[in-house]
Amino acid sequence: MMINPEKDPAPDGVTVLRRELAEEKNRHLRTLADFDNYRKRVERDAAACAAQGKKELAGDLLEVLDNLERALAGVTDERVRQGLQMVYRQFLDTLCRHGLEPVECVGRPFDPGEQEGAGYVEAARFPPGYVAEELSRGYRFNRELLRPAVVRVAGGR
């Protein structure tokens, strides 16, 4: 059998081809691994995106919830008040079922991470530095702060 360097690669050509094949296989494996990682991340992200959509809507509805509570406070007719109180509870419960959670603060130490201080107040019931009064309710959504509570803190004596 004749070797024709024009038509058949010399052993050098084989070495080059083998190297190219190994490199190409490596590249392919890397791409497969990237693809797999990406796919796993995307599955996690889909759930996070749906939660993000809910969070946006819930955040915009907090003002409605506040205003309903305020309107409720002005109602004197007991029958109407009870009906509206039920609507308010249903509103809050529905939001909570999707991830909303009120920030409990009265009677707890002031926490600047979740609460905005609006001054001090004389409050014999609470030690100094504890939240004595909640002016506006704070909320978390899926454990992340959505809106801080606005509070008055018990002053020192």
Add this chain to the structure above:
Amino acid sequence: MMINPEKDPAPDGVTVLRRELAEEKNRHLRTLADFDNYRKRVERDAAACAAQGKKELAGDLLEVLDNLERALAGVTDERVRQGLQMVYRQFLDTLCRHGLEPVECVGRPFDPGEQEGAGYVEAARFPPGYVAEELSRGYRFNRELLRPAVVRVAGGR
């Protein structure tokens, strides 16, 4: 130069390597294309997932919206009624800003795709087969039906 089939591949070996390399390149190109398509789909899906989350929450809040409207109807105190009417509008507007849309139906031809018929009614104002009365409002979310309207249809004369 000598050909040693034990140490250096014969031209047959080169052919095999060349075919393997071509196949491997092909596989890699296919994976890259799959990856790219997947990435584009995921970007579209992220927006769709957020919208889906909003749709789920909005769908669960329709009952609250209905109940607030019902409670409103029972309020006689004009000042309270106006306050609650504003809260109701703000509630509806907020949901609509995120994708909700009421199904308009009174005075239009009955459409079984978006409306549930709850019988016929005598209605001189509308031609037979037109919606004469809305018993429960229907809603779309991002143009898809979320809840059908429940209506009474004008009967024939």
